[in-house]
Amino acid sequence: MDPRARPYRSVLYIPGSKLRALDKARSLRVDAIIFDLEDAVSAEEKVNARQTLEEALRENGYGARIKIVRINGLDTEWGHADAAAAAKMDCDAILLPKVSSPVDLDALAAITGDKPLWAMMETPRGMLNAAAIAAHPLLQGMVMGTNDLAKELQTRFRPDRLPLMAGLGQCLLAAKAEGIIIVDGVYNAFKDAEGLEAECGQGRDMGFDGKTLIHPAQVDVANSAFAPSEDEIDLARRQIAAFDAAEAEGQGVAVVDGKIVENLHVATAREILAKADAIAAVSA
Ligand SMILES: CC(C)(COP(=O)(O)OP(=O)(O)OC[C@H]1O[C@@H](n2cnc3c(N)ncnc32)[C@H](O)[C@@H]1OP(=O)(O)O)[C@@H](O)C(=O)NCCC(=O)NCCSC(=O)C[C@H](O)C(=O)O
Ligand SMILES: [Mg+2]
Numbered sequence: 328m329d330p331r332a333r334p335y336r337s338v339l340y341i342p343g344s345k346l347r348a349l350d351k352a353r354s355l356r357v358d359a360i361i362f363d364l365e366d367a368v369s370a371e372e373k374v375n376a377r378q379t380l381e382e383a384l385r386e387n388g389y390g391a392r393i394k395i396v397r398i399n400g401l402d403t404e405w406g407h408a409d410a411a412a413a414a415k416m417d418c419d420a421i422l423l424p425k426v427s428s429p430v431d432l433d434a435l436a437a438i439t440g441d442k443p444l445w446a447m448m449e450t451p452r453g454m455l456n457a458a459a460i461a462a463h464p465l466l467q468g469m470v471m472g473t474n475d476l477a478k479e480l481q482t483r484f485r486p487d488r489l490p491l492m493a494g495l496g497q498c499l500l501a502a503k504a505e506g507i508i509i510v511d512g513v514y515n516a517f518k519d520a521e522g523l524e525a526e527c528g529q530g531r532d533m534g535f536d537g538k539t540l541i542h543p544a545q546v547d548v549a550n551s552a553f554a555p556s557e558d559e560i561d562l563a564r565r566q567i568a569a570f571d572a573a574e575a576e577g578q579g580v581a582v583v584d585g586k587i588v589e590n591l592h593v594a595t596a597r598e599i600l601a602k603a604d605a606i607a608a609v610s611a
Contacts, residue, residue: 331508333393334358334606335537336553337546338470338510340397342367344376349383352392355543356550358609359393361470364409365400365424373405377412384417391609395445395468397422401434414439420467421445425475427452432463443467445508449475454494457501469502470539471495473512486525499534511535517542527552554606555599563596 338359341348352360362384368376384394396418398409413421423435426446435444444465448457449472461469473491482490502509511530514523523545527538531552538549566588573581581588
């Protein structure tokens with residue numbers, strides 16, 4: 328199935344070492360899960376986490392949720408074994424941290440074969456090489472690693488994320504040019520629903536497909552922010568109907584709510600309805 332036909336509103340990280348969280352995710356209304364072997368797992372737990380995760384994925388029970396395994400970097404002592412293990416796991420894709428160039432993905436593919444890949448976009452060099460990374464033939468999606476990026480850029484936290492905008496924009500352009508998925512970075516203050524809502528709204532406005540999350544309490548906010556609203560669905564239906572009627576009269580432009588509707592607006596309207604259908608399908 329075309330991965331773009333699926334919603335990616337909520338993409339929850341789960342530490343591969345935490346059995347309770349691995350189990351809990353089976354009942355959470357998330358579109359995708361990142362099973363993490365990297366930053367959420369301590370050095371002491373890395374090897375056991377790999378095995379715990381293998382067993383959880385064998386047991387499965389994650390339903391229609393997209394399953395992505397984030398391995399440790401290939402320059403770490405765990406990376407190669409993680410990659411070899413992930414290639415055999417029952418998952419949809421493998422996520423490589425700190426991707427700085429397509430060569431990093433080639434190195435991973437040399438171990439994992441034709442398994443689909445995702446890239447963590449979180450280094451300054453990765454931002455500069457975003458277009459080439461997005462064009463890698465095995466790449467299905469990009470995940471913004473805004474914590475690492477902020478660290479590397481030595482930025483200060485700002486609610487408007489101004490210091491990160493150049494990198495976010497660069498990766499969005501690259502992902503959209505190649506037609507791959509791109510999801511926004513995490514919101515660290517997981518008890519601050521209002522702050523999360525604002526950041527999700529900003530990410531949705533910018534064109535992200537969804538948001539990465541760290542706690543179950545964040546799921547509903549992201550699902551709602553990245554789904555078409557009732558108003559958007561209603562407008563999309565009216566635009567399509569008005570344009571069809573205009574075309575039937577030999578005209579190429581319709582007017583809805585005082586605004587012109589042309590072919591391109593109809594294409595967007597159809598995308599909105601397709602996304603709403605896809606969400607309804609996974610919710611069912
Ligand atoms: C942040 C946490 C450490 C908080 O954990 P905890 O104190 O256990 O939270 P709660 O007691 O409120 O948990 C309630 C129940 O929810 C389950 N839970 C918690 N987190 C998750 C989760 N992520 N997925 C599934 N289930 C979860 C608990 O087990 C409780 O269940 P129950 O007892 O059965 O009711 C914790 O949330 C956590 O570890 N979160 C993940 C952190 C993480 O993954 N970090 C790495 C990714 S972020 C990153 O690296 C981004 C990127 O690379 C960058 O650079 O930006
Ligand atoms: Mg990171």
